[in-house]
Amino acid sequence: MTNTTFSDWNGDINAIGPIYPFVGWEVLMVIVLIAFIIWWHFMQIRMENDADREAAEELRTGDNLARALEAEHTPERM
């Protein structure tokens, strides 16, 4: 079994084309990449929205927001 389209490095180098494995599967790899990118952005947006909502709720509670603003000016706590 081999995953390559050429046999060795000792022949005519000029005849060698693509050197990555699984030549012929490029379209499938592109589809996988597109699916991953869309999934990543979907997850990122959800994660960021959740974090923002949680922080906002927490900061609206008691004097949390005032304490957070105060901490901005306390170097060792930042």
Next chain:
Amino acid sequence: MDKDIGAIQILFTEVYYWVTVVFMFLIHVGFCVYEVGVSRRKNHLATLMKNVMLIPVVSVTFYLFGWWLYSAMVSGPGITGGLVASPFAEPWSELMGPHMGGAPVSESLTADDTALWARLNGVFWAAFLLFSWTTASIVSGSIIERMKSGAFWLVAIMVGSGTWIIDAAWGWHPSGWMVQLLGYHDAYASGVVHAIAGGTVLAVLINLGPRIGKFREDGTPRSIPPQNPWLVCIGLFLIYTGFWGFYAACNIPIYDVQVGDGVFWSATNIYLQAVTLSGITFNFIMSLAGGLMAGYLVSRADPFWTFSGGLAGIIACSAGNDLYHPIQAFLLAALIVAIIYKLHHWVERRFRIDDAVGAVAVHGYSGFLGVVAAGFLLWGYPSSPDALLEHTEAFARVTPWGQFIGAVIMFFVLGFIPGYVLSWILKRIGFLRISRELELAGLDYHMHQRTIRDDDELREALAAEARIEASRGGGAGAPRPAPAE
């Protein structure tokens, strides 16, 4: 012999672009350092992450469609022709991966395609990609401390893998329709990188709004000074350094520019017009000097605007820095920097635009004015060596009106309008700006809370350990008592 020279030409070009990518990487390092220096302490980490993560986000989309757009959109399409077939740049092409240049496997490619592109496709792709990062990173600085990172990354994809590379196909390609019909000349990307990014930033800032507290009731701006001036200055120094790589990557290092009989090897600009790296070096330095000196004076020695003035000076002259005299470059840089400094503060007061790093002015206004100025200074110059490109009809020459139309296309048509539409949509769906609470507390709120909780627990744990040790009695080798809480 010809074959040997051809091989050396390709190999040298491959190595040349490979090295320019290293230098251009410094631009991004500089932008990151600079932005963190400008942001307030409560936003440092989020600011850094926002700019770092545009690297993968833009890179992947540039791989998928950005690089293809550059070759495919040269004619508009629909202005001087249709979509141009670019099989080497399609993401599923065998040339979008390691290839030795032998006969193609795919039927859409020829042996000539593989022989040429096997060694150039990746390094050209990367050089253009680094311009993409820069274009997106220009947007990144202005919107710090209040824009959602996810929203910014969508804007980064639009400008980094979409609009800027379309404008490059139109006006920064030897056969681009703007070059052919308008005589558009923008050798080092005043318009195609900087004006478009500046236009996009301005549009996003309008929809995003200012940071809380930036403006007083009467509309006058409060200063939110850089939190770490040293980082800001080092960041801008790194951007200057990376800018050398940027200029280098705008050249083709060795090309036979002689039309007809004979051979004349030369470096060329992006339009394949012969240039000397020596001449460009004069102009790069002199435009930097002019920008720095003007920035220093108009800002009354403000370090932030002096450094930014240097950068704006180079950008202001970049459209014609392949042809200007160094003294012209110096004077033009100084003049445009003085104008954009005033313009920045006027726009800030008049329209309450909170541009945290002055990117609209440094990149947008400078780039726009630089393109227009090139129309006057280079009036009548041939825009590119059309015969070398085997075009049967002569291209338009450089004119003030051609450059003005080009600048409008860069800043407004491909910069402002798409930026406004996308940021308006994001605003409408509530995904443009962070909550007011988080903005007040700082984007690093969660991380700081975690750090504080962990720190408190650690202190308690250490204090408990110290009490146990103390109860066992002191002595040689016993740990010192824990400091008082």
